[in-house]
Structures are given as structure tokens and as C-alpha cells.
Amino acid sequence: MQKQKRLGLLAKQKAAGWGFLTPASLLIFVMSFYPMVQAFITSFKTGSAARLQWASPITYNYTRMFQDTVFKTAMGNTFLYLIIQVPIMLILAILLAQLLNNRDLKFRGLFRTMIFLPCATALVSYALIFKTLFAREGLINSMLMGLGIIKENVDWLGQSTTAKAVIIIALLWRWTGYNMVFFLAGLQNIEYSVYEASTIDGANGWQTFWSITVPLLRPVIVMTGIMSINGTLQLFDESVNLTAGGPSNSTITMSHYIYNNAFVGKANFGYTSALAFVVFILVAVLAVINLKVGDTRD
Amino acid sequence: MTKSVSAAKGSQIQRRLIPSYIFLTIVSIFSVFPLFWMVTAATNTSLEVAQGKIWFGTNFGQNYANLIAQDNLWQAMGNSFLYAIVQTLASLLICSLAGYGFELYHDKGKDFLFGVLLLAMMVPQVATLVPLFTMISRMKLLNTVIAFILPALSTPFLIMMFRQNSRNFPIDTMEAARIDGLSEIGIFFRMYFPMMKSTYAAAAVIVFMNAWNSYMWPRTVMKGSAVKTMPILIANMSNGYAVDYGMLMLGVLFCSLPTILVFFILQKQFAEGITGSVK
Numbered sequence: 340m341q342k343q344k345r346l347g348l349l350a351k352q353k354a355a356g357w358g359f360l361t362p363a364s365l366l367i368f369v370m371s372f373y374p375m376v377q378a379f380i381t382s383f384k385t386g387s388a389a390r391l392q393w394a395s396p397i398t399y400n401y402t403r404m405f406q407d408t409v410f411k412t413a414m415g416n417t418f419l420y421l422i423i424q425v426p427i428m429l430i431l432a433i434l435l436a437q438l439l440n441n442r443d444l445k446f447r448g449l450f451r452t453m454i455f456l457p458c459a460t461a462l463v464s465y466a467l468i469f470k471t472l473f474a475r476e477g478l479i480n481s482m483l484m485g486l487g488i489i490k491e492n493v494d495w496l497g498q499s500t501t502a503k504a505v506i507i508i509a510l511l512w513r514w515t516g517y518n519m520v521f522f523l524a525g526l527q528n529i530e531y532s533v534y535e536a537s538t539i540d541g542a543n544g545w546q547t548f549w550s551i552t553v554p555l556l557r558p559v560i561v562m563t564g565i566m567s568i569n570g571t572l573q574l575f576d577e578s579v580n581l582t583a584g585g586p587s588n589s590t591i592t593m594s595h596y597i598y599n600n601a602f603v604g605k606a607n608f609g610y611t612s613a614l615a616f617v618v619f620i621l622v623a624v625l626a627v628i629n630l631k632v633g634d635t636r637d
Numbered sequence: 638m639t640k641s642v643s644a645a646k647g648s649q650i651q652r653r654l655i656p657s658y659i660f661l662t663i664v665s666i667f668s669v670f671p672l673f674w675m676v677t678a679a680t681n682t683s684l685e686v687a688q689g690k691i692w693f694g695t696n697f698g699q700n701y702a703n704l705i706a707q708d709n710l711w712q713a714m715g716n717s718f719l720y721a722i723v724q725t726l727a728s729l730l731i732c733s734l735a736g737y738g739f740e741l742y743h744d745k746g747k748d749f750l751f752g753v754l755l756l757a758m759m760v761p762q763v764a765t766l767v768p769l770f771t772m773i774s775r776m777k778l779l780n781t782v783i784a785f786i787l788p789a790l791s792t793p794f795l796i797m798m799f800r801q802n803s804r805n806f807p808i809d810t811m812e813a814a815r816i817d818g819l820s821e822i823g824i825f826f827r828m829y830f831p832m833m834k835s836t837y838a839a840a841a842v843i844v845f846m847n848a849w850n851s852y853m854w855p856r857t858v859m860k861g862s863a864v865k866t867m868p869i870l871i872a873n874m875s876n877g878y879a880v881d882y883g884m885l886m887l888g889v890l891f892c893s894l895p896t897i898l899v900f901f902i903l904q905k906q907f908a909e910g911i912t913g914s915v916k
């Protein structure tokens with residue numbers, strides 16, 4: 340009798356556990372996994388949004404990509420941002436975290452707050468701030484003119500190389516402090532005495548950085564790396580609001596181009612879904628590579 | 638004697654730190670300057686901004702008048718606040734319940750499900766955009782709060798954050814509470830919730846920021862002018878041919894004010910929030 344009652348209680352507890360996690364789990368299935376499956380199916384269809392039909396040949400949308408020069412450009416741009424911006428940002432973030440982790444340093448809190456501040460800026464806001472700073476009649480031009488470095492206004496956002504550089508600078512500005520916080524948290528888990536010992540041993544800052552900080556922060560580097568890669572592959576706000584993808588698509592990102600295919604002018608849902616699936620595969624593959632590279636177990 | 642020795646050692650240490658101070662100062666200036674300039678530009682005329690003025694001006698009133706004449710600023714502010722707050726409250730409830738369930742009632746089945754849910758982190762937003770848009774429009778929910786919040790209500794990141802932090806919650810207390818006759822849901826609200834306040838605060842900052850910043854999704858499902866959010870309002874403003882820079886920067890300032898305020902008031906929670914699931 341007693342035993343039965345206890346079993347009843349356990350069953351009740353078990354049911355309660357499932358009850359607690361059901362709403363969140365259902366939402367993820369309905370709002371992420373189910374749309375993903377739908378996108379995969381739609382990626383084999385063509386036609387306007389209202390009347391989609393199976394493509395012929397069935398892989399039409401996927402083969403079409405190879406002739407799509409704008410998508411190739413978008414992919415190239417996205418990878419360029421990734422390859423240049425992510426490593427600079429992460430190294431800078433670790434370096435800043437190491438400097439700020441020094442207990443002899445004064446004004447640590449103030450420095451940290453100031454460097455961290457950009458990531459409190461709303462995303463569209465910062466894109467527009469940089470757009471205005473680098474406008475043809477913007478502050479950057481007038482400062483450079485004032486210093487006599489340039490003779491006439493540079494059209495930063497109107498030329499493909501400089502426009503790309505502005506996007507990279509803006510990204511560095513917005514996200515370096517954000518990543519620094521992860522490294523600071525990671526460094527706080529490292530015994531401070533390790534650092535003091537290395538200073539006593541006569542290691543300079545640079546040696547300490549490469550031989551102690553970087554190896555010990557490896558798990559955090561892997562995580563921030565995955566996050567940054569994921570974020571960069573999905574860049575959208577900056578491309579839309581800072582450069583509008585221009586001049587002539589030379590700064591457009593994959594997400595921006597995909598969005599345009601679905602919601603700007605045309606409603607090419609089939610092709611959009613195929614392109615989006617490519618982004619999904621890239622995100623997944625790069626995450627796995629990153630995990631493998633970061634895995635210290637041999 | 639020893640005091641002067643340690644003082645001399647201290648000044649020697651400080652001297653060695655001079656390059657650090659210089660570097661950190663430069664980075665700090667680069668970090669703060671664009672924001673400082675945004676604030677001053679909001680008080681200048683478009684011409685003054687274009688001429689490179691970097692100090693405060695006297696055109697704030699005019700910029701504000703232009704801004705509210707061009708678009709419904711306060712409606713957009715109200716919308717953004719409403720959506721962000723509703724999303725924060727709903728998301729915290731749903732995800733903390735899940736994190737609690739996954740950690741404190743865990744068994745093989747639940748652990749497996751958790752692993753599956755984590756995969757959702759890899760799903761790019763742009764990939765689900767078309768199906769979700771179709772779903773929302775079929776449900777006749779376009780231009781509603783529900784449309785805004787639904788896709789981001791439950792995130793693996795937040796569930797994971799609550800799950801990790803639930804490890805500190807003592808199981809013994811749960812048993813004691815059960816003996817005292819508290820129901821399972823009662824334990825959650827009466828014991829777990831008060832104990833996890835700092836996790837909730839950190840999570841709230843993260844969700845609020847994400848909701849306030851969200852742009853691609855509202856641009857897709859919140860097309861009506863009455864449901865416009867702040868990021869959409871300022872993005873539209875910058876698209877004209879002759880952009881009034883003073884007015885634009887004032888709009889940008891309004892759009893960033895809530896996030897910057899949250900940052901300054903809750904900086905500790907903010908830092909804990911973004912690193913929340915790293916423990």
C-alpha cells in the first residue's frame with residue numbers, strides 16, 4: 340500500500356518533469372526544426388510563393404546557384420569578412436582580456452566598461468552610426484582632410500574595397516568587447532598564481548600571451564570561434580543598413596541576398612530555401628571543424 | 638623601510654604597465670568615440686554634422702521636431718518596449734521551466750531530447766524565414782505581438798543557461814518541500830524562482846537586448862506602420878536621398894538609449910548573461 344503510493348508519487352514527479360520542459364521543446368520543434376524540414380522540401384520547388392510546384396529537374400534550384408554570380412559574390416564577401424574579421428577580433432579580445440586581468444593595473448573597471456560599451460549599442464544603430472561617419476560628407480573625411488592626409492573626400496561606401504573595409508571595422512568595433520568578456524570570465528578561472536609565476540620566471544607579456552593565456556583559454560576560444568563564425572555567416576543588419584549591399588552587390592552578404600530573393604521584389608521561395616540550406620550546411624560544417632580543431636584529446 | 642621598498646616596487650610595476658595603459662586608452666577612445674559623436678551629432682544641424690563638428694550644438698530641439706514630424710517616434714518606442722518586455726517575460730518563464738525540468742528531473746530520455754534541442758543553435762535565421770513567414774501569415778498573425786515573439790520565445794541558449802545554473806539548486810530542499818506537501822509546480826515558483834533571481838536577471842538582460850535589436854524578423858512580419866519598431870523606423874529614415882544627419886543621429890540615439898541604460902544599470906548581469914552558459 341505504502342509502496343504503491345510512493346510509486347504513484349514518483350510517476351507524478353516524472354510527469355511533472357516532462358510537463359516543465361514540454362512548452363519550450365515544442366516551440367523549438369515547431370519554430371526551428373519543422374521550418375527547416377519545410378525549407379528543405381521547398382528547396383526542390385519552383386514558382387511564385389502562391390503556387391509552388393516541383394522543380395524539373397528536381398535539383399534545379401541547386402544547380403542554378405552555380406550560375407548565380409551574385410550569390411557567388413555574396414558567398415565570397417561573407418567568407419572575406421569571416422577570414423579577416425574573426426581572427427583579428429578574437430586575438431584583440433584575448434589580448435585586451437589579458438591586459439585587464441592584471442591586478443596591478445589601475446582603472447580596470449573603467450577600461451572594461453568603455454571597451455565593453457559598443458556591444459550595448461543597438462545593432463541597426465551602430466550600422467547607421469558607421470554609415471554616417473564614413474559618408475562622403477562624414478566625419479572621417481573631414482578629419483582626414485583636416486590632417487592633410489587626403490585632398491578630396493573619399494567615397495568610402497561607394498567603392499567596393501573601402502566599403503568592405505568599413506564593414507569589417509564596424510564589426511570589430513561592435514563585437515571585440517563582447518568577446519573580451521568571455522575571455523575575462525575564462526581567465527578568472529585560471530589561477531592567478533600561474534601568471535605571477537611566469538612573470539617571476541621573466542616571461543614578457545607577449546610570451547605569457549602565447550604560452551599561457553592562449554592554451555588555457557582554448558575551450559573559450561573554440562566557443563567564441565563558433566559563435567563568431569555562426570554570426571558572421573548570418574550577417575544581415577550591417578549589409579542592409581551600412582552599405583545596402585552596394586556598390587553593385589560588392590558588399591552584400593549571403594543572408595542579405597537570400598532575404599532579397601524572398602522578400603524584396605520577387606517572392607522566389609524555392610530558390611531562397613535552397614540558398615538558405617547552403618548557409619545551414621556551411622554553419623554546421625564549420626562548427627564541426629572548429630570543435631575538432633579545438634578538441635585537445637588526441 | 639619595507640614600506641618604501643614596496644612603494645618603489647609598486648612604481649616599478651606601474652612603469653612596466655605604461656604600454657598597457659597606452660594601448661587600453663587608445664582602444665577605449667575608439668570604443669567610446671562613435672557613441673559620444675552620435676550624442677553630439679543629435680544636437681547639431683545636418684550641415685554641422687557633415688562639416689565634422691564633434692562638440693554639442695544647439696539644434697537638439699529642431700532635430701526632435703523634425704523627427705516626430707517625419708515619423709511616429711513614440712509609437713515605435715512604445716512598440717519596441719512592449720514587444721521586448723512581453724518576449725522577455727514569456728521567454729524567461731518558458732525557458733527557465735525547461736532548464737529546471739532538464740536538470741532536476743533528468744533521465745536518459747530528457748538528456749537525449751536536450752541534445753537534440755541544442756542542434757537548433759545551428760539553424761540559421763534566414764533558413765527558417767520563409768516557412769515561418771508562411772506559417773504566421775496562414776495563422777493570420779501578421780502585425781501582431783505574437784508574430785514578433787513566437788520564433789524567439791524558446792532558445793537552446795537560454796534553456797542551457799538555466800539548466801547550468803540549476804545545478805546549484807539543492808535537491809534536498811526539494812525533498813523537504815515535497816514532504817511539506819508542496820506541489821512540483823509550487824516548488825518551482827516558491828523555491829526555485831526566488832533562489833535563482835540573479836540568473837533570471839542576467840537572462841532578462843540578454844532576451845531584452847535580443848528582442849530590442851531584432852531586425853530581420855520584424856522587417857518580415859511587422860509591415861504595418863502602427864506596429865513599427867525602433868530599428869525599422871531608423872533604418873527607413875536613413876534610406877532617403879537627402880538624409881538629415883542631425884535628425885538621423887537623434888533617432889539612432891533614441892534606438893540605443895534603452896539598451897545602453899540597461900547596460901549601465903545591469904552591467905554585471907549583462908556580463909554574466911552573455912557568459913552565462915559557459916560555466
